[in-house]
Amino acid sequence: MPETGSTTAEPVMALRGATATLGARPVLRGIDLTVHRGEVAALLGANGSGKSTAVRSVIGQVPLTGGSVELFGTPLRRFRGWARIGYVPQRTTAAGGVPATIREVVTSGRLSRTRLGLIRRADRAAVDRAIELVGLADRAKDPVDALSGGQHQRVLIARALAAEPELLIMDEPMAGVDLASQEILAATLREQVAAGATVLLVLHELGPLEPLIDRAIVLRDGCVMHDGPPPKALGQHALPGHDHVHPHAATGPVRTGLLS
Amino acid sequence: MEFLDPPFMQRALLAAVLVGVIAPSVGVYLVQRRQALMGDGIGHIAMTGVGLGFLLSTSPVWMATAVAVAGAVVMELIRWYGRTRGDIALAMLFYGGMAGGVLLINLSDTGSNANLTSYLFGSLSTVSSEDITSICLLAAFVLLVTLGLRRQLFAVSQDEEFARVTGLPVRALNLLVAVTAAVTVTVAMRVVGLLLVSALMVVPVAAAQQISRSFRVTFVLSVVIGTAVTLAGTVTSYYQDVPPGATIVLLAIAVFVALTLLATPLARSRARRSEAASEECTLEVPASRPAPDELRV
Numbered sequence: 136m137p138e139t140g141s142t143t144a145e146p147v148m149a150l151r152g153a154t155a156t157l158g159a160r161p162v163l164r165g166i167d168l169t170v171h172r173g174e175v176a177a178l179l180g181a182n183g184s185g186k187s188t189a190v191r192s193v194i195g196q197v198p199l200t201g202g203s204v205e206l207f208g209t210p211l212r213r214f215r216g217w218a219r220i221g222y223v224p225q226r227t228t229a230a231g232g233v234p235a236t237i238r239e240v241v242t243s244g245r246l247s248r249t250r251l252g253l254i255r256r257a258d259r260a261a262v263d264r265a266i267e268l269v270g271l272a273d274r275a276k277d278p279v280d281a282l283s284g285g286q287h288q289r290v291l292i293a294r295a296l297a298a299e300p301e302l303l304i305m306d307e308p309m310a311g312v313d314l315a316s317q318e319i320l321a322a323t324l325r326e327q328v329a330a331g332a333t334v335l336l337v338l339h340e341l342g343p344l345e346p347l348i349d350r351a352i353v354l355r356d357g358c359v360m361h362d363g364p365p366p367k368a369l370g371q372h373a374l375p376g377h378d379h380v381h382p383h384a385a386t387g388p389v390r391t392g393l394l395s
Numbered sequence: 396m397e398f399l400d401p402p403f404m405q406r407a408l409l410a411a412v413l414v415g416v417i418a419p420s421v422g423v424y425l426v427q428r429r430q431a432l433m434g435d436g437i438g439h440i441a442m443t444g445v446g447l448g449f450l451l452s453t454s455p456v457w458m459a460t461a462v463a464v465a466g467a468v469v470m471e472l473i474r475w476y477g478r479t480r481g482d483i484a485l486a487m488l489f490y491g492g493m494a495g496g497v498l499l500i501n502l503s504d505t506g507s508n509a510n511l512t513s514y515l516f517g518s519l520s521t522v523s524s525e526d527i528t529s530i531c532l533l534a535a536f537v538l539l540v541t542l543g544l545r546r547q548l549f550a551v552s553q554d555e556e557f558a559r560v561t562g563l564p565v566r567a568l569n570l571l572v573a574v575t576a577a578v579t580v581t582v583a584m585r586v587v588g589l590l591l592v593s594a595l596m597v598v599p600v601a602a603a604q605q606i607s608r609s610f611r612v613t614f615v616l617s618v619v620i621g622t623a624v625t626l627a628g629t630v631t632s633y634y635q636d637v638p639p640g641a642t643i644v645l646l647a648i649a650v651f652v653a654l655t656l657l658a659t660p661l662a663r664s665r666a667r668r669s670e671a672a673s674e675e676c677t678l679e680v681p682a683s684r685p686a687p688d689e690l691r692v
Contacts, residue, residue, distance in 0.1 A: 194560050217562030224556055231553045233427040233600065236609040243550035247561040252546035278608040298561070 152202035164357040180354035218247035221300030230280040244294035265296040285316025413534040415625030419617035420541040422596030427552040434593035440466030442496025449503040467573035517588035517640035587640035602651035605658040
């Protein structure tokens, strides 16, 4: 487990001058992004702003055309401490072509902590804890293809938590998740943050996670438009259906005529 | 147990059991990755190896193994690098392999259409003791991989991207699955033939997952089904004059149909149970928040 109370400003993840292209289209155009230990950082932006590409480049899933990535002070190319990272991909399903139980899927997240894939008693206990955290303990033996969208997302988060990571990277964890699951996810995340975990989230809207977030990074067209405390206006504007993010730092306050 | 007496039958049964065990144990990962037909593709490619073996007068089994392994590796490489037109490239590989095999066998002096047929549809009764040795070695390799690395292979087949972020050597594991599948194809070639190999890798798995809810049970059950149908098919072909390969595959499909019929009431009762559970939950809702029609009263 991450050490509690460590508030040193050691960078856990650093993206410097990152550029990336998808086909011929530039998706990231020189992004600088550093996340320090204990921080909860949210990457916000409209569809196509590059927020998903940015996190996927951090874990080496999208090759950068320029710039660098460092994880825990080590360049990505030489980084081997994958057990320190819990990754929740943007996915609508956790199911493969063969039935698998929640426990089997979550156990696969523990492999980074094992030697040669041998699951010991401590590993089983960690898997149980992770399933318990997302409130699926009574369904551990159920197949994942019988679950709802929100429950799928909870399984994917439990899988990431099974390795007891120091840095959680989540790509749109709230997408397509019902209200009950959203609350369980927010509670799970709160617990992780209280225990000292660092979190990098990709979000479309702040939603129920808003009180947890220390810092918001707003992307537009592959550039950072805002980096600081979550903009208050975003809370109201980022309701479902709102595709636009208004980066106030860049464009100045929106004159609505209500305050003048 | 009169069928156990002739030595050719003992060899045939041993080969059949080994194939019945290893084919589903590889197939389960292929089905999990939604590449159920990969075995079929490798079977086509292995034809060129058989033809090459005849032409060069070396053992067709080992030549087929070499060519199938090479073909499986090329298929994996295409999957990595050529995602856009991957299906076309694979089609070239499949049909090129098949056509190459037919051509090479006709070019060779020893090869004939009868020989070709024995590789296409299997010839269990001609398995020699040398064949048994190589089949045992190859089967041991396959089981070592599919059982020894089951956790890693499960993770990679379930979610490749996530497996990469847990630090697993995904490319190496994918290559290993491809090579293992290729080896399985050439082992099973003698039993069911190249054209029906894929059936033995996929149908027992498909049958098992009709009634199973976990990966572990699917794995074990598919191996049990695979072994049962290869044994039953071989024994049937001893008493009745039917080709063992086709009998085995049809038996496997019969098991699939039987389990599917069995699974329907099973699934219905499970659905009823979970429905009952959700009803309990909805009963609490009116207490916490009155429903709109309740307000109207």
